[in-house]
Amino acid sequence: FTQRAIDLITKHQPEKPLFLYLAYQSVHAPLEVPEEYKEPYKFIQDQKRRSYAGMVSILDEAVGNVTAALKMYGLWENTVLIFSTDNGGQTLEGGNNWPLRGRKWTLWEGGVRGVGFVSSPILKQKGVISQE
Helix, strand or coil: CHHHHHHHHHHCCCCCCCCCCCCCCCCCCCCCCCHHHHHHHCCCCCHHHHHHHHHHHHHHHHHHHHHHHHHHCCCHHHCCEEECCCCCCCHHHCCCCCCCCCCCCCCCHHHHCCCCEEECCCCCCCCCCCCC
């Protein structure tokens, strides 16, 4: 997905609007990750948790690569990047929602709350944190 997104960015004319929806499947079961991404987390004893951590690293790298392409090709200055999830982590597959109770498929906060952020050079209000 990342390479296709970067290809679209490199061919896009900066003066024209671009809507790019990039729905990563990571971090999600099945927990499949190349060994080199698990290596930095070898101190984590739980295999599922270690794989999960590696998958987070891959996702972080992918979002970073897309962001770098937006900057390199002159699109970042007019971009609003929204990063979101659809639910809390699945604790049976390496996720951790602490201090919230619950997991994916539950109605406790650990199942329905998730991380997200909005980043953009065109935002007027910066550094806002919501605890809601």
